[in-house]
Amino acid sequence: MRSETRLLTWRLATAVLTSVLSVIMALLPAVANAAPPERAEIDPRLTSQVTARHTGPVQALLVLDSTSPRGSGHARVVGDLKRTAATTQATVLRALRRLPAATVLNSFWLQNMLLVEFGGGQETLDGLAGLPGVDRVIANFTMKLVDDGQADQGPTAGATVEDRTWGLDRIEATRVADELGIDGTGVRVATLDTGVDATHPDLAGKLATTDPADPTHPGGWIEFDQNGNPLATLPHDSADHGTHVSGTIHGGAASGVRIGVAPGATMMHGLVLAGGEGTFSQVAAGMQWALAPFDNQGAPAGEPADVINMSLGPQYGGYAEELVTPSRNAYLAGTVVVASSGNCGDGCHGSPGNIFDNIAVGNTTVTDDVNDSSSGGVAQKSAFAAPPADWPETWITPDVSAPGTDVLSTVPGGLYGEATGTSMASPHVAGTVALLRQAAPELTPAQVLEVLRDSSFFDDRYGEQRPNTRYGHGRINAYRAVAPVAFGSGVTGTVTNAATGAPLAGLTVADRTAGTTTTTGPDGGYRLRAAPGTHEIVVANFGYTTVTADVEVTAESFARHDVALRVAPVGEVSGTVVFAASGHGVPGVTVELDDTPLRTTTGTDGTFRFPAVPAGGYDLTASLPGYPAPEPVRVTVDGGAVATVDLTIPVPPPVVGVLGSVPSSYPATIGAYLDAHGIPNEAIRWDADVTRYDAIVVNRPGSPGAARFAEFLAATDAAGIGVVFLDTWQTSGNGIALLNEYLHNPATRGRDSDPSVPALAYRVTAPHPVVEGFAVGEDIVFDNTSFYTDHAWFDGYTGEGRTTIADAARTDTGVLGRGIGVQERPNNRHVLLSMHGASTYTSPKNWTEDAGTVFRNALTWAGRAPDPDRARFVPSNLRVDADTALAGQPVTASVTWTNIGARAGDHTAVLSVDGVAEPGQPLHLAAGESTTVTWTIARQELGTYQLAVESLTGSFRVRAPTVSLTASTVDGPLAGATVELVGQGGLTSAGLTDSAGTATFETTAADAEYTVVVRRAPTGTDSRAYLLTKKLRIARDTALTLGTEPLSVFALTADDVGGGHQAWTYLRGELTGPWAFPFGSGTVVATAGRYELRHLHALTSPERDTWGVSAIARADLTTPGTYTRSYGGAARATVSASLTRAGQLSGTWSVTDGHGNPFTLLARTDLRPLATLPVVSLEDLPAVVGGTAPHATEVVVRVYDRQGDQVHGAGLGWPGGNFGVALGRVRGDYRVEVRAVTGGYLPGEIVASRSVRPA
Structure with missing residues (x-):
């Protein structure tokens, strides 16, 4: 072992x-x-x-x-x-x-x-x-394919429809070519994958190249090593994945079957995953190449890709932060990035598919179902460390779906095969994008996604919400996507309010004939592209009457169809939602009128009201978390009338709570198993209200601590809730492991994992309902399929109604220990199953049917007996009395609790703050009774806190103190000034002052010392610049005035030194830490005090720019008054030297401006740097400039003897300073010369010399 x-x-x-x-x-x-x-x-x-x-x-x-x-x-x-x-x-x-x-x-x-x-x-x-x-x-780090990439030789029955694959048929891709004449011609698609067999009959001649005679296909083929450097190779496939994907995008019909969505598109391929695996450097290099192609020697070659297709990332989902910036930059460059969503099932998703700027693609089957393995979920902006500001807080992934199951395509060697995965779905979308970009090259990546979404097929088999985590917005339809943008004809018009004539924006205009839709713009206008012919145009909007008309479209023209919508008459819908077992009103129920924006929530007594509903027929629905939804009720609304409708919430079936429903891949979880067997369940935490469940499974929730575990056992005992404890090899708070750790009962626990085990089994030792149907001595085979065969066992399970009914055994070596234990407790039951625990390596997918039967038997035996009349507590109306609070300031949260059951009962009300439960509050309510529970919460740490009471959520934010700033000059308000905070180890932007010179902003800490900086450059009406500062401690909301304190005037004059000369002075006050702020030549009004400064010069030219930085100088402006400082002017050099009789020469040198200000750097650059001058640490200014102007100008020291012969020469590095030379034996006087090149800074070259004799 x-x-x-x-x-x-x-x-x-x-x-x-x-x-x-x-x-x-x-x-x-x-x-x-x-x-x-x-x-x-x-x-x-x-x-x-x-x-x-x-x-x-x-x-x-x-x-x-x-x-x-x-x-x-x-x-x-x-x-x-x-x-x-x-x-x-x-x-x-x-x-x-x-x-x-x-x-x-x-x-x-x-x-x-x-x-x-x-x-x-x-x-x-x-x-x-x-x-x-x-x-x-x-x-x-390593990147891998999201699929295993193995294609089965094919085709099989059902892989094709007539002369095309089922995928092309389903998305109507061949109609685009046959009816619209669009096949992707002129569009470049770069696939980053395992390589491609460019000689395959369906792909031959399609790989881009700048030189048809060069077999390396420069600009169309590239392979990268693990460092992201190009390799000199010929096109090939290191697996078969890349060829299969490429065929779905570009393939022809060499076999008689059309396999490619965009057969006319130009193929580019980057081999970044050799054998299906590569590094991040390889992937980044591939994306970079797709945007700016080059050959295998690094020389530019070819044209950039219009579309990138990728099927890589974390196999089991996750957020790949490093892919955000490359994806974002490709998006901004106008390149559409299409990525497979992954193959880890619902509730799981991975990058690059879950990056908002990319198009994530799910996998559908021939019946338009979503393949069980297809990934999907809700992506969170907060999961990325520094996401773009314009991303939404959450978004659904995938964006769209496409055929990806049993897809027939090309494989190396001229063969064909079928493969399944989101890797097979994404090329259907990439090919469709190529068709779109041929039809409408001007479409941006965002517009491309909008077209794909709006034209996709969607139904409610995975719920009515669109998008959802299975379909996304729907399964794509290439024809419906491309046709509207391809035709030069269609329908256009304006939709207005018939009564007022006002334009109506955001309305849906549908062409039922073509199956396309659009929405009206702010001016009420719309435009639908359509083929010549008669088209049924429908204009509809909630609250208005629907208008339908046949519009005749002629070739190369847009028929005019204006529509005036009349406001529909309205009536009222009201009623009560009651609980079936008691007839009491149910609060907090969401009531909706389907296909309308109308929704409301029932009050404490269960009543609801829609006061203004357009006349018509509607389905009225109701929903309450944790309870079955009642059947929709059809209601007819007449203008001016009241329709009364009551709804009844059914008694919920038994619900199983699952603690630790791992692993993260949904199809492998305990919850997924229960879903598949129609058993309602919820994933819960240790602080869950156990009374809501009829049985609880403790899988692998982690160790809660002895006290919390005891509380959990006491709560389930009190409520009569049965508990099923599971175990497996891994130990991360497994159910039975917790019993052993905290109760020492069972007394011992063993575990193992051995791939050589032929099968695991429970060997029945006593009859019991949990093992009903299996005889004593019979082996209930548990797992005979998994590679790891993880398992556990226990011993010493005794006392207080405990007994064991089956052993844990290997079918080759026999019994290991006890496997199934049961306990009859005074008010509930426990079951122990030592091998049913789900982990990353073993899960319900490995269970035999008999093992599943035992698990379901355990739930039935341990579960609470049905009691429809029992007390049931429902929370509603979660309120927080303040949206924000200062650190330590209390906030009150309140919730109304109602017992909707038929009997009185007890309940513990629990509020969690960021997932941590506040002290519970016990309740005793009669049937139908309500009460309000409040909690007082105070937090010290800044940030937003999420509140939850069961399904109700709320939040509040603990904020830093607010500063209300007023900045002024002698002439009035200081408007448009930049406001910054120095403190907490950094410099933070606080916005701009308004026209009144005021600004309100939060600090960055609850209680800290800051310097408030207010600065402004000269304006058209005020030639002065300003630098106002004040240091203070801020622990509460504070009002602050700047501009009335003692001020000094600093006149800065820069002498010109050549064409394109610009000059600035970086000023740092004694209150601003390391930070210095740039000001141009002119007058600066500054808060009186001591300052340090550096001058910065830039001389621009068409070929090269020259930049110079002076040494740090000081200016004492403590006494209010006017001060002057000049800088610039032609550069000068100085040198001093001394010489010992032993021949050691030492000296100092400097280069200054015309006013004696020493330079610490003069440098040149081929690029135009620093479009906006940054605020920097004054000491770092040379490094900042050096980074943008990387070529320091040359400074050389030379020494000449008395005959004028050079005896020494060496380069000197910036900044100026000391130098030393060992001349050896000396003879008479010497001349020391320092020669400096100043680039564009006049005079261009300067020389300083000094004679020296031995002393």
């Missing part, structure tokens, strides 16, 4: 998971809100690699500035990204010279990062994290 440690290590090594961490921070922000340089965060995976490394190097990715490009459009986005990478990486590359143990392997611009390899252990890793400008240091 292998030990737990060895086995766990083995499993982790073979798990198909990629966990990706967050990487986004700006190195040079356009708006200054960065903190002083700190050590970058290190990926824990990387630390583990360094710790575990015995021999060989370790790779790390240094992630730098990830600021979004400033615009959109391919050329601008790619250009911005390349420029940002070039300037920021230059600083890091220079700093890397100090770490000889680290070698740069590659650089990237789509995600601004450098790949390095090092062998220096933790010290080197810490050194990498300390490099200037590095935000995160992450591992070059």
Whole structure:
């Protein structure tokens, strides 16, 4: 038997998971809100690699500035990204010279990062994290296909429909080519996968190339090594996955069966997953290549892709943070990224599919069902560390679905085969996008997704909500998507209110003939593309009468069809929702009129009312979490009349609560098993109200602590709720393991995992309802299919009604220990099942039918006896008395509780705050009685707190103190000024002052010391700049006035030094920590005090820019008054030197401006840097400029003897300072000369010299 440690290590090594961490921070922000340089965060995976490394190097990715490009459009986005990478990486590359143990392997611009390899252990890793400008240091982690990629040889029956695959038939792709003449011609689709067999008869001639005579297909084919560097290879497939995917996009009909959605589209292919596995560097390089293609030598080649298709990521779902920035930048560049959603079932999803900017695709079958393995869920913005601000808080994944089950396509060697997975679905969508982009090249990625959504097929088999986590918005239809944008004819018009003539925006206009829809714009206008012919146009909107008309469309023209809608007469719908067992009104029930926006919630007495319902017929529905929905009631509403309708909530069937319904893959969970057998269930936590359940399964919920576990047992005892405890090899709070740990009953517990076990079984030792149907001595085979065959057993289960009824056994070696235990308790029952626990490696999918029977028997025997009349408590009307509160300030939450049951009863009301339960409040209510329960909550930590009482939710936010600022000048309000806070280790933007010079903002901590900074550049009406500061401690809401304190006037004058000259002064006050703020030449009104400053010069030219930074100087403006300072003017050089008789020459040098201000850097750049000057730490200014202007100008020292012969020469590095030369034997006087190139800064070159004689 292998030990737990060895086995766990083995499993982790073979798990198909990629966990990706967050990487986004700006190195040079356009708006200054960065903190002083700190050590970058290190990926824990990387630390583990360094710790575990015995021999060989370790790779790390240094992630730098990830600021979004400033615009959109391919050329601008790619250009911005390349420029940002070039300037920021230059600083890091220079700093890397100090770490000889680290070698740069590659650089990237789509995600601004450098790949390095090092062998220096933790010290080197810490050194990498300390490099200037590095935000995160992450591992070059593994990416894998989301499918196994194995295609069965085919086709089989049902794979084709006439002359096309069933997938093409279902999405009507062939109609697009046959009727509209659109096949993807001119559109480039880049598939990033395992490679492609470009010689396959269905794919031959379709791979892009800039040179038909070059077999490497430059611009159309690329393969990357693990470092993301291109390899010189010919097109090939390292598996068969990439060829299969490519066939679904580009394939022809060489076999007589049409297999490709867009057979005319140009194929590009990047081999990034050799054999189905690659690194993040390979994937990032592939995406980068798709946006700016190059050949295998790195030379630009070909045109960028219009569409990227990817089927990779974490197999069991997860958020891959590192894929956000590449996906976002592709989106901004106008490239549509299509990604498979994954194959881990409902409730599970993974990146890149769950990244909002990408199109995630689910997998449907030939019957338009969603394949059980197809992933879907609700993605959370908060799950990403630094998501784009314009993302919604949540979104449904997948976006759409497409055929992905038993899909026939190409496989290497000229063959064909069928495969299943979301990898087979995504190319159907990628091909459809190619068709769309041929028909309408101007469509943006967002518009493409909108068209796919609006034209998709959807029904209510997975619920009426659209989108949902199975279909997304629906299964795509290529013809319905492309036809509206392909035709040069259609219907156009305006929809108005018939009574007022006002335009009606957001209304649905449908072409029933073509099956297409659109919505009216803000002016009421609409436009529907349609083929020539008669079209039935329907205009409908809630509250208006529906108008239907036949409109004749002629070729190459748009028929005009204006519609005036009349307001429909309204009536009222009211009634009461009651509970079937008692007749009492039920509060908190959601009541809706289907196919309308009308919904309401019943009051404490169960009544509801819709006061204004347009006349017509409606289905009235009601829903209450935890209870069955009543059958919809049809109600007819007449204008001016009241329709009264009552609804009855049925008595709910027994519900099973599941503690620890793992693993994360839904199809493998205990909950999924119960769903499949029609047993209502809910995943619960330790603080759940157990009275809502009839039985509880304790699977693997983790260890709650002895006190909480005792509370749980007491609550289930008191309520008469049976509990079924499970166990398995892994120990993460398994049910039986908890009984052993906290109660020592059972007294012992054993566990094992051995792939050599032929089968596991429960061997019956006593008759009992849990093993009904099985004889004593019979083996109930539990698992004979899983690879790991995890199992556990126990002994010493005795006393207080406990007994064992079956042993745990291996079918080869026999009994291991006890397997099934039962306990008759005074008020409930317990069952122990030692092998039924579900984990990552064994689950209900491995159970035999007999094992499932035992599990269901256990639930039946342990479950509470049905009692329809018992007390049932329903919460409603959760209220929080304040949306925000200061730290420590109390907030009151209240909930109304009603006993809707037929008998009096007891209940404990529980409110949870961020998942942690507040002290419960006991209730005793008569049948039909209600009461309000309140909690007083106070929290110190800032942030939003989520409140929950069963299904009711609310929130409040603990905020920092608010500052109400008024800033003024001698002439009036200081309007349009930037407001910032210095404190808590950083600089935080606080907005702008309004026209009255006021601004209101929150600080960043509950109680802290800050300096408030108010600054403004000169305006058209005020030539002065302002820098106002005040330091204060802020622990409560505070009113602050700036501009009335003692002020000084600082006149800064810059002398011109050549064409394109710009000059600034960075000022740092004694109250602003490290931060300095840029001001141009002119007058600055500043708060009186002491300042430090540096001057910055830029000289722009068409070829190269020159930048210069002066040394730190001081200015004492403490006494209010007017001060002046001049800078700029032609550069000068100085040198001093001394010489010993031993021949040691030492000296100092400097380069200054015309006013004697020393330069610490003069540098040049080929790029146009710093579109907006950042606020920086004054000490870091040379490094910031050096990062954007990476070529320091040359400074050389030369020494000449008395004959004028040069005896020494060497370069000097910025900044100026000391130098030393060993001349050896000296003869007479020497001349020391320092020559400096000043670039565009006049005079361009300067020389200083000094004669020196031995002393």
